Amino acid sequence: MTQKIISPSTSVTQAASTASTGYDYTIGPQQTLPNEQPPPVLASRLYNESLHAKARKAQVSLSAFAFLFQEMISQTRKSSKSVAEIESKLRGLGYPIGIRLLELLNFRSSLTPGSRAFFNKASSMSGSAQGSNGVSTQQEDSLASTITTMKRRDLRVLDILQFIHGTVWQYLFDHVSDDLVKSSERENEYMIIDNLPLLTQFIGNNNVQCDSFVCGIIEGILDSACFPCSVTAHCMPEDKFDRRVVYLIKFDKDVLEREALRF
Amino acid sequence: MSSGSGNVQNGPAVSTSSKKSLRVFSDDIWKNKTAKINAELFTLTYGSIVSQLCTDFQRDFNKVNDQLFAMGYNIGLRLIEDFLARTALPRCDTLVKTSEVISKCAFKIFLNMTPQVSNWSNNKDVFSLILDENPLSDFVELPMDASKELWYSNILCGVLKGAMEMVQLDCDVWFVSDVLRGDQHSEIRVKLNRILKDEIPAGED
Amino acid sequence: MPCYFAIIGSRDNPIYEAEFTSPHLNSFPSELKELNPFILHASLDIIEDLQWQSNPQSGVGTNTSGGFLRSRHSNNNDNCYLSKIDHFYGLAITGYLSYGNMKFVMIHSNSAGNGGTTQIDDPQVRAFYQEVHELYVKALLNPFYKLNDPITSPVFDSKVRSLAKKYLTK
Numbered sequence: 063m064t065q066k067i068i069s070p071s072t073s074v075t076q077a078a079s080t081a082s083t084g085y086d087y088t089i090g091p092q093q094t095l096p097n098e099q100p101p102p103v104l105a106s107r108l109y110n111e112s113l114h115a116k117a118r119k120a121q122v123s124l125s126a127f128a129f130l131f132q133e134m135i136s137q138t139r140k141s142s143k144s145v146a147e148i149e150s151k152l153r154g155l156g157y158p159i160g161i162r163l164l165e166l167l168n169f170r171s172s173l174t175p176g177s178r179a180f181f182n183k184a185s186s187m188s189g190s191a192q193g194s195n196g197v198s199t200q201q202e203d204s205l206a207s208t209i210t211t212m213k214r215r216d217l218r219v220l221d222i223l224q225f226i227h228g229t230v231w232q233y234l235f236d237h238v239s240d241d242l243v244k245s246s247e248r249e250n251e252y253m254i255i256d257n258l259p260l261l262t263q264f265i266g267n268n269n270v271q272c273d274s275f276v277c278g279i280i281e282g283i284l285d286s287a288c289f290p291c292s293v294t295a296h297c298m299p300e301d302k303f304d305r306r307v308v309y310l311i312k313f314d315k316d317v318l319e320r321e322a323l324r325f
Numbered sequence: 326m327s328s329g330s331g332n333v334q335n336g337p338a339v340s341t342s343s344k345k346s347l348r349v350f351s352d353d354i355w356k357n358k359t360a361k362i363n364a365e366l367f368t369l370t371y372g373s374i375v376s377q378l379c380t381d382f383q384r385d386f387n388k389v390n391d392q393l394f395a396m397g398y399n400i401g402l403r404l405i406e407d408f409l410a411r412t413a414l415p416r417c418d419t420l421v422k423t424s425e426v427i428s429k430c431a432f433k434i435f436l437n438m439t440p441q442v443s444n445w446s447n448n449k450d451v452f453s454l455i456l457d458e459n460p461l462s463d464f465v466e467l468p469m470d471a472s473k474e475l476w477y478s479n480i481l482c483g484v485l486k487g488a489m490e491m492v493q494l495d496c497d498v499w500f501v502s503d504v505l506r507g508d509q510h511s512e513i514r515v516k517l518n519r520i521l522k523d524e525i526p527a528g529e530d
Numbered sequence: 531m532p533c534y535f536a537i538i539g540s541r542d543n544p545i546y547e548a549e550f551t552s553p554h555l556n557s558f559p560s561e562l563k564e565l566n567p568f569i570l571h572a573s574l575d576i577i578e579d580l581q582w583q584s585n586p587q588s589g590v591g592t593n594t595s596g597g598f599l600r601s602r603h604s605n606n607n608d609n610c611y612l613s614k615i616d617h618f619y620g621l622a623i624t625g626y627l628s629y630g631n632m633k634f635v636m637i638h639s640n641s642a643g644n645g646g647t648t649q650i651d652d653p654q655v656r657a658f659y660q661e662v663h664e665l666y667v668k669a670l671l672n673p674f675y676k677l678n679d680p681i682t683s684p685v686f687d688s689k690v691r692s693l694a695k696k697y698l699t700k
Contacts, residue, residue, distance in 0.1 A: 084684035091534060091547035091566070106685040107504065108466040109668055115365075119437055119460050122367045124360035125407055126435040129400045130367065130480075134374055137396060141381075155373045161630060161677055162369060165667045168629040172608075206660035212608040215629055217582060234366055260362070286540070286630040286677065288581075324582050372673025379674070464671035466683060471674070 113205055115170060128264045135265065135272055148270050153278035160282020167229050171213040173205060215287075219252070219313065219321055222287050226280060227254055234279070235260045250313040254280070257303040271295045273307050280309060290314040347425060351433040354411060359434055368463045375477060386474035393476070397483020404435075405488040416492075420517055421445075423494065424452050427485070436460055440513075453501070456511040467505050476500040482513060493521040532558055533698050534566040535690070537666065538633040539678035542574060545632070546681045550694035558639060562621075570635050573616040573623045577633050580612050580625070587613050610663070611656045622648040626659035628666060630677070634659055638698075658697035665689055 085092075111117060134155065135148075142148045216222040227242040235256070245251035262272045271277075273295035280293045291313045298308045375393065382388040408431055417423040424442045432438050438460070444453035461478045476482075482498040489496045497516045502508035537546040544567075549558065558566065580586035586609050612625040618637075626634035636655070640648040669681050681687075 084682045084687045085546050085548070085680060086682065087544060087547075087680040091536070091549045093549045093551055106466060106683075108464060108672055109665065109683075109685045109689055111463075113664060113667060118463055119364045119458065121361040122364045122437055122460055123355075123435050124362045125404075127362045127367050127370070129404055129407075130370060130374075133396045133400050134370070136399070137392075155370070155377060158373055158376070158673070158677075159366075159369045162671055165629050165670055169664065169667050204661055204664060206664040207657065209660055212610040212660060212663075214607075214609050215627060215631075217584065217609075233363060236363070288631050320582065325584075369671075369673075376673040464668070464673070466672045466674070466685075468674045 113166070113169065114173075124260075127261075131261055131272075131275075132264065135270075139270070145270055149274040152272065152274040153281065156275040156278025156280075157282040157285075160279040160284075161286045162282075163230060163233070163279065164283045164286050167233055168213050168215075168225075169205075171229065172209045172211065174208075174210065218325060219289065219317065222284065222289055223252055223254070223311070226283060230279075230283065231256075248312075250315065250318055252311045252313075254309040254311065255306065256309070257300075257306045259305055259307045262307075263305065271297070273297075273309070277309060280311065284311070284313075289317050291317070347429045348433075348439075350412075351430040354430075354434045355437060358411065364437075364460045365463070368460055371461050371480070372465065379471070379475075384470060386471050390474075390476050390479045393479040394483040394486070397480035397485075398487040399483075400480070401484040401487020401489075402491055404484060405491040408434075408488070420449060420452070420494075423489075424454075424515070428454060431488075444512075444514075451514065451516040454513040454515065456513065459511055462503075462505055462511075465505055472506050476503060477505050478503070478511070485513070485515060489515075490521070495519050495521055532639045533694065534558065534563075534570070534637040534639075535662075535694070536567075536570055536635050537662075537681070538570075538574060538635060540631060541678055542571070543678060544680070545678060546686070546690070548687070548690060548694070550691065550699050562639075566637055569618045569621065569623065569637055572618075573625065573635060574633060576615050577612065577625045577627065577635070580615065581627060581631065583609075585609070587611070611652075611659055613652055613655075614650050617648075620648055622650050624650060624655055624659075626656075626663070628663050630670075632666060634662060654697045658693055661693050661697075662690055665693075 135152065138148050138151045138155075142151060216225055223242055227239045231237065231239040231254075239254045240257045241253070241255040243253045243255065245253065259273060259276075261276065265272050271294075277293040277295050281291065284291050284293075291311050293312075294310050296308045296310060298306055300306050374396075375389070378389045378392055379386070382392070411434065412430060414426060414430065417426055428440045428442050432440055432454075438456070438458055440454040440456045442452055443455055445451070456478075459478055461481070465477060467475060467477065476499075479500060482500060485498045486496060489498075495518045497514075497518060499514055500512070501514050502510055502512045504511050533550045535548050535550065536544050539545045547567075549563075549566075551558075585607065587607075610627055610629075612627065614622050615625045616623040620640045622638045624636050624638065628634065638648050638650060638655075665686055666681075669675055669683065669686055670677070675681070
């Protein structure tokens with residue numbers, strides 16, 4: 063046995079002794095050295111600020127968003143040669159947002175209302191101000207330590223669709239979606255329906271489906287949750303809802319096979 | 326009916342009472358007359374745009390800065406109309422007054438924030454907006470290669486430039502510091518070059 | 531106990547790795563240290579299977595840290611923390627899945643260094659994983675971070691190491 067010999071064995075230690083340079087995949091895992099000083103508190107707003115929804119500004123004006131969204135679309139138009147290219151670019155801008163929402167919203171759902179983190183709002187706000195000065199001395203505001211049970215990962219098609227129809231829609235558009243329907247013709251198709259799409263209400267009628275942005279968000283969520291699919295938006299006015307949009311979600315065959323096998 | 330006009334340089338400072346009323350006035354518009362949306366969706370969407378631009382311009386961050394500014398400029402040209410329609414504010418007779426309207430009213434009713442106005446030049450033609458918070462830059466950590474070049478929120482400068490131009494104020498607007506780069510504050514500098522006389526639309530005032 | 535920790539992306543690529551030791555502990559013996567990535571990789575198949583089980587924590591590990599420890603926390607039926615998923619000689623391997631199915635994996639070595647069975651303190655290990663999960667969500671929120679890229683932020687690294695001190699290598 064070679065115990066009692068504290069012998070960091072590989073060349074890795076040389077690099078590690080410079081401490082806190084971050085993970086480098088060309089070097090591999092680095093050791094925390096036995097006599098290492100506590101790492102200096104680095105000024106990082108991203109890592110020092112709370113993830114709690116109440117830790118930052120809740121709302122901006124819809125018009126501020128609309129101006130940004132319109133400009134995003136007009137720039138995308140300028141740099142594209144076809145409608146298909148515009149839609150695909152808008153989808154690409156939404157997709158990373160979906161990936162982030164899957165983690166963020168589920169993580170937040172794990173918080174029990176009234177937990178300690180809720181009351182830390184004030185301290186996290188002041189902490190962020192300190193953090194931006196690079197002199198943050200405040201205890202970091204961890205939400206995880208207040209979580210007793212993590213929200214379960216969604217394993218079934220219906221569960222993850224409910225998450226989008228409910229949690230995600232509520233978060234993005236301040237109302238749950240108007241309907242979640244299974245196609246009567248095809249096993250792998252589902253529809254999420256929005257009678258009053260919030261984001262595209264200022265966009266004039268044209269042949270570009272600006273809702274592709276939302277399609278991208280949905281795809282991002284489903285893809286990273288391991289439900290690969292394609293999502294398309296269809297304008298289908300009904301009654302007094304002349305901008306009603308149907309998001310058609312087609313799951314890959316593997317998803318249904320897994321579901322049949324597992325549940 | 327616009328927030329800028331002649332006689333800017335040596336105008337009197339705005340009285341305290343009018344400052345207060347501008348704040349109350351703007352709070353009321355924000356609270357009662359403004360449709361709102363989740364600020365994080367705004368943050369994430371802007372993040373997606375900037376990140377995509379960095380890819381499109383192959384991490385030439387000066388080009389990204391320019392593109393963000395250009396997008397902001399286009400927005401500013403259109404946004405001023407919305408702003409005037411919602412506030413019905415009278416023409417500002419000094420740049421001091423204009424700066425108050427920008428910080429207490431425009432930032433408030435669009436982004437629900439109120440930057441501080443400070444660092445006036447002696448002849449009152451240059452001022453700074455200090456952003457204590459910034460919904461555009463939440464969740465952001467600049468990559469090493471961008472931290473000296475990219476002005477992440479540069480779209481704001483473009484918006485100010487475009488909007489002020491529409492009310493006959495020819496300005497330069499630029500970031501001098503950003504907390505994302507490790508600076509103490511995020512500071513936007515606004516410099517009035519001249520007042521455009523030629524294109525005042527008929528029916529103003 | 532010394533630990534080797536990694537976050538594995540959806541293409542089975544490591545996006546973060548670290549080794550935790552402390553003053554009164556041995557580090558991994560050098561011959562084992564080089565094996566760590568391989569031991570860990572071998573456990574990925576097990577995680578991919580547990581990923582789709584309704585109650586992944588009851589699926590394996592009937593020995594060692596199984597029934598008894600868990601029954602004390604029986605109300606905790608989340609499916610992110612997978613507890614002990616595998617073992618390799620005296621080493622224990624635990625796992626955790628984020629909502630975007632990033633695989634968090636850790637090899638725990640027996641602190642006595644005598645090749646005996648490594649015991650897993652589930653509440654502590656779970657707490658560690660949940661806190662790292664929170665850091666991962668923050669890293670992901672950064673618009674400049676692309677899914678499956680290595681997380682190179684020094685702040686992330688130093689925070690993970692502080693968490694290891696707090697929960698694992700005391």
